[in-house]
Amino acid sequence: MDNWITTFMDEFGYLGIFLLIAIENLFPPIPSEVILTFGGFMTTYTTLSIVGVIIASTLGSLFGAVALYLIGAWFEEKRMEKLITRYGRILRLTHEDIHKAYAWFHKYGPWAVFVCRLVPLVRSLISIPAGSVRMNFGTFLVLTTLGSLLWNTVLVYAGAAIGASWEEVLDYMSIYSSVVYAVIGLLAVLSVGLFMRKRIWQRK
Numbered sequence: 001m002d003n004w005i006t007t008f009m010d011e012f013g014y015l016g017i018f019l020l021i022a023i024e025n026l027f028p029p030i031p032s033e034v035i036l037t038f039g040g041f042m043t044t045y046t047t048l049s050i051v052g053v054i055i056a057s058t059l060g061s062l063f064g065a066v067a068l069y070l071i072g073a074w075f076e077e078k079r080m081e082k083l084i085t086r087y088g089r090i091l092r093l094t095h096e097d098i099h100k101a102y103a104w105f106h107k108y109g110p111w112a113v114f115v116c117r118l119v120p121l122v123r124s125l126i127s128i129p130a131g132s133v134r135m136n137f138g139t140f141l142v143l144t145t146l147g148s149l150l151w152n153t154v155l156v157y158a159g160a161a162i163g164a165s166w167e168e169v170l171d172y173m174s175i176y177s178s179v180v181y182a183v184i185g186l187l188a189v190l191s192v193g194l195f196m197r198k199r200i201w202q203r204k
Helices: 002-026 032-042 050-074 077-091 095-116 127-132 137-165 167-203
Strands: none
Touching (some): 002 032, 002 050, 050 127, 050 137, 127 137
C-alpha cells in the first residue's frame, strides 16, 4: 500500500495529498503517517511547499471529518433509542446507557474532538459521535481544524527535515500507535468489565 500511496502523490501532488487524506479519514487503515511524512519529503525535491502540503492535507482532513460528522448526524439520539429498543437485549444496552453516553459527550465532546485528532485510528472515528450528538457545527470545524493542523504540521515538517530518510519517522509513529492501541484496548477491557459488574449487581 505504501508504494501505491507514494506513487499517487508523486503523480498528483497537492490534489493527491488532499484526496488521500480525505480517504484516510473515511477508511482509517490507510496510514496518514505515510502520506504526511512523504509529503514533507516531497518538498525537498519538487515544487511543493511545506505550507502547501499542510494546507492540502488539512483540507482533506476536514472533508473526511465532515463526511463522518454527517453520517453520525443520521444516527441521532432518537434513532439510537429505537435501535436499543429493538436490539438492546442482544447488545446488553439500555436507554439509560445511551443517555449517559450522550450526556458525557455533550459535556466533554469539544475536548474529545480536539484530543482525538492526535490519536491514531480514533482521530477519524471521533467525528461520528460528534455528529450524533449534533455538536455545534462551527465548533466542530474549528476543533477539527486545530487538531488536524497540529498533527499534519508535525509529520510534514518531520518528513521535510529528515528528507530521504523519511521512513524512519514511521518507525517512531509505529511505536506511538502501538502504545495508543494498547491503552485503548486496556480501557475497553476495563470498561466492559465495569459494565458487566454493574449489570450483575443490578440483578442481585
